[in-house]
Amino acid sequence: MKIAAVAGTRPQFIKAMMVSRAVREKHKEILIHTGQHYDPNMSQVFFCGRGCPAPDYYIDAGQDTPGRQLGKMFDGLKAVFDREKPDVVLVYGDSRSTLAGALAASKTGVPLAHIEAGLRCGNHAMPEEFIRELTDYLSAILFCPSAAAVRNLNKEGVVSTTGAIFGKEADAVRFGASIAVNVGDVMYDALQECLERSKCLPPQVGGKFPEPGGYLLVTVHRAENTDKKERLSVVLESLVALGEKVVFPVHPRTKKKISEFNLGGYLSHPNMTVIEPVGYEEMIWLCKNARKIITDSGGLQKEAFFLQVPCITLREETEWTETVERGCNVLVGCERRRIRDAVGASARGDWSGCPYGQGNASRLISRLLEEYFCPG
Incomplete structure (x- = not known):
């Protein structure tokens, strides 16, 4: 299986450190840096012995207006997808890079997988909320960080509460060609490893x-x-x-x-x-x-x-x-x-348990990608 992973911001590079390591054990991954974060402290630092593989492609979206930056990303990503012909495109979060990856995958007819799917804050004045919703609707497989994220997708009709269950480690629901899986949060994986x-x-x-x-x-x-x-x-x-x-x-x-x-x-x-x-x-x-x-x-x-x-x-x-x-x-x-x-104010939070998984989201994502796109 060939996976094209799109990242362009600091949080996405942190997540890519974990997911890339897991998927590259058995599959070929192409990492594409969109150039959304171009400051060295926000991007290049992650490719200098910090665990994230060096990008296979770099799209120089750089400093520009949001619309022009998005256009550069879309054109660059589409060209890479046309050339590499991946089996699946993997996008992270809710940034401009996420949107460009989702649109380019849709345009080229490549199935899309979204990490951090199903998150909603309810504020449609935020560009991130629009990006989350559109990316989820375009995705074939939705990797959710929590049960609440899966419920959000149920409410919107993106997925229903019936369908396949993948093993004992992750709960999944299916609707049509899309499946939503509560795998936990990749950022929790990264933090656990760091500690x-x-x-x-x-x-x-x-x-x-x-x-x-x-x-x-x-x-x-x-x-x-x-x-x-x-x-x-x-x-x-x-x-x-x-x-x-x-x-x-x-x-x-x-x-x-x-x-x-x-x-x-x-x-x-x-x-x-x-x-x-x-x-x-x-x-x-x-x-x-x-x-x-x-x-x-x-x-x-x-x-x-x-x-x-x-x-x-x-x-x-x-x-x-x-x-x-x-x-x-x-x-x-x-x-x-x-x-x-x-x-x-005094701190009175309840930190017992973790609603964002067990620190194994990256491996679950790798396994589920294989089960979904390489059946049998």
Whole structure:
């Protein structure tokens, strides 16, 4: 079986580290880098001895408008699919690269498999929500990270509650030519491996290592929080006003907007420790040792949950609903009072059990791809 895997963002490279290793044990995989994340700290770092295989193809989508970037990805991916003739195209998550891969697979008539299928936050003003829905509808096989994700697909009629069950390790439901499987979360696989092999590395912050439990870890990168000066100002003002040490790895998009809006003064406040984006192992160390995490990242919400660190999410909704239902994650939008109150509140989350699998999602995905596309 030949698999064409599409990745273009930092979270996708982390997932590809795990899935590529599993599928390459028995099958041929072609890894295609769309160029969506072109900053070295957001992409190339994963191909320098960090476990992710070097891309077989690189599409230089680079810096451009969203529409033009999507068009470059689509054209480049379609050309690769026409040339390589894969048996299945594998896409991850809900980024522009995901959408380009889904559309190119549909155009060339190659079956599509979607990792992190079935996630919904209910906010259709977010491009990610549209990408999730469209990719799921185009997919032949949907690898869901939780039972809730499978239920979302049932509600939408993408799959029904009757059909095949694959073994004892994963629950599956089938509708027509599509099948949805609760395999768990690939990010949980990556985190478990990182912790088990003691790969977590403390980054130097201001020339020294951060004190465990002595800081808030902050990431901000979503367009709704960075593209408007007023909203970004509220976030930065709130962080400064907390009176606690803040470690802030600044995303390239956020860094650009802070400069554009002349908000750099907030970054020089004594409470703020600003660093460049760090590698996966360093970021896990920062997460594990933070007092709390403040973020608008979907991936970081899960990593906070896995590591039992209270999370404060700068959004009004989340696709990782289980983290909120358990009290491990608080949604605060972009309001100073809600951010302050959440930082000051006592942690009362329920971290018992894990709704995102057992840390074997990558191997389940590899096995199910083989059963689905290589029957008999």
